[in-house]
Amino acid sequence: MSQPLQIVLQIVMNTPLWVWPLMVLVVWLGVKGLRTRTLPLWRLGILPVVGLGLSLVGIGQSPRPALALVAWLAALAIALPLGFLLGRRRAVRRLDDGRLEIGGGWFMLVFGLSIFAVRYALGVVFGMAPALRADPAWTALAGGVGGFVAGIGLGWLGGVGGRSSRWVRRIGWGPAILLPVVAAGFGGVIGFSTPGELPRLLAGDSLPGMSTWNWAELPPVQRVAARDGAALAYRVYPARADRAVVLVHGSSSASISMHKSAQALQAAGATVYSISLRGHGGSGTAIGDTSYRDQLDDDLVDFVKAVGLADPKIQKTLIGFSSGGGFVLRTASGANRQAFDAYLAISPYIAQDAATTRSDSGGWASVAVPRVVALSILDGLGLPWFQGLPVVRFATASGPSENRTPVYSFRLAAGLQLSRDWRREIARIDRPTIVAVGANDELFWAGQYEPLLKDLNPRISVEVVPGLGHLDMIAQERACAAVTALWRRLSGESGT
Known part of the structure; x- marks a missing residue:
């Protein structure tokens, strides 16, 4: 038996049994539609409603339902008028008893087989290549195809039945109104949803x-x-040439905030490069913004090369605090993971829906959630529009300056964090990694780090330092000593 025939046989054998009765029903209804017939009004809508229902089921089963829904609505709006024109060409007459006499045609058979073929083909593709289900292009394609099929069916129903029934006409054309409504809603959310003002939070600002x-x-x-010519600012604390630490500050801050941590690591023998991420501390071209979502990742690679840390003889550790700790985890799980030998995340922000995150980060951050959702949907469609708009405001009394960044744009905030698939990203971290947190952290739930990370990736160690709060972890002598001891463990130094 040839290989193509074997593949076809495997596909058929692995097809759920319920698919075949559905195909028989679809073909039977289509064949019935080849000849002139008289039928109740409700029977006219069986296949269009089946097509609508199956496409909505597909959206619900999608790993990116928002992206699938947007593609579905766009395709629906395109297909509705096409289906309506097809329906208007069909001869139809309403009888005195309320039934319809409708002329025969190929539409019902072709449409019914299209419903079956589309669902079956997508099921086969995703069954053979499961990774495609999470691919944005394939998600949009699946949603768009479902919306197109549903739009053709509903438009046809409106074209055929609309001449004899007002409610059928409404069913056929009603969904077309959804697209401009959704577009207007998107525009309103993006334009008017802004992060709210917060009272100053000492635990995050002092x-x-x-x-x-x-x-x-x-x-x-x-x-x-950097590669775009923009300046990246940093401070150097020199020590051993073969032991390097790149130190990343927390949200709204700059390299100056990591001074005590850098001094402690320097005293232990590490040459420390305390950096200010783009959008902070004089790095980049605008306070609180980057040029694109992944620019911080590219900046880190550019920085490592520019200061001579690409030498494999240098043992390199990336250490970050708070949002900078989240950036450490992002790097450890991402395409640049090979740039460092080890990773240390201090009180890291993991995700909004992580068990470690208090509501509003303990009062430190105000997020324009509707705007974030809308921009995330556009981003998932490959449309990075309006990403320079502010989405996060921090509870600081300081205005924008070289050492303070009180507001983040969408692309800066997204570029600092793990993605929405953060669980899978943490699970694939394979380089030596430690998470440290103060037991009295005011922004995050310290006791949740160990169970969360143990479940996702047992290779990641968690250290809880008793009696210390959030900012204590980068300022108090005891915390800096604990972080230094963890760095020594990661770098294989003595004195652990």
């Missing part, structure tokens, strides 16, 4: 002990150029 710092010890800001 770095303990900063007033006692010896500012003469703070290294000057240096800069290198």
